[in-house]
Amino acid sequence: MIVSSWIYSVIIILVVIIAYALFNAWRAKRAVTTLSEEEFKAGYRKAQLIDVREKKEFDASHILGARNLPSTQIRTRQKELRKDTPIYLYCDTGGRSSRAALFLKGKGFTELYQLQGGFKKWSGKTKSNY
Structure with missing residues (x-):
């Protein structure tokens, strides 16, 4: 029993x-709207391109033109983002960018997009800080 x-x-x-x-x-x-790499490339230059990975990951390599706003700091740094411009988010696989988008949606951001498959699937231009 x-x-x-x-x-x-x-x-x-x-x-x-x-x-x-x-x-x-x-x-x-x-x-968040998940975009294929082609859709992401078509729109991210007219948006705020945000890498939500940690600084060490960002410094190793990131999408050319991205700003680093780690998901662990999104709550304290959300005011750095504009609500009137689309936000394109990415992380390694999509988990952190989904959670960041969920938080931002709750704060009134409406145009939120993420890269399908994350940075690990990205084949476009990248930059390394090393």
Whole structure:
């Protein structure tokens, strides 16, 4: 009897975790438009191009013309961004840029875009600070 109640507890916890993850993914999808590399290239020069990776990652290599605004600092530095200009976000794979977009959407930013697959899939021009 004790084992079965333990199993039910584990199942309930797993269901809650999965539901939470799915809900957050759904919210992030509504907050940001994911663009293919071609779509991203077509628009990022007329936008605020923001690399949300940490400074060390940015310095190693980043998309030419990007500004570094790490996702860990987005809450304190969001005022550096303009609400009247589209924001193109990227990170390594898309997770951090989705979370950054979700936060920015909550602060009133409306034109938010992210690079599909993130910087790891980028084949365009890059710059290294080393």
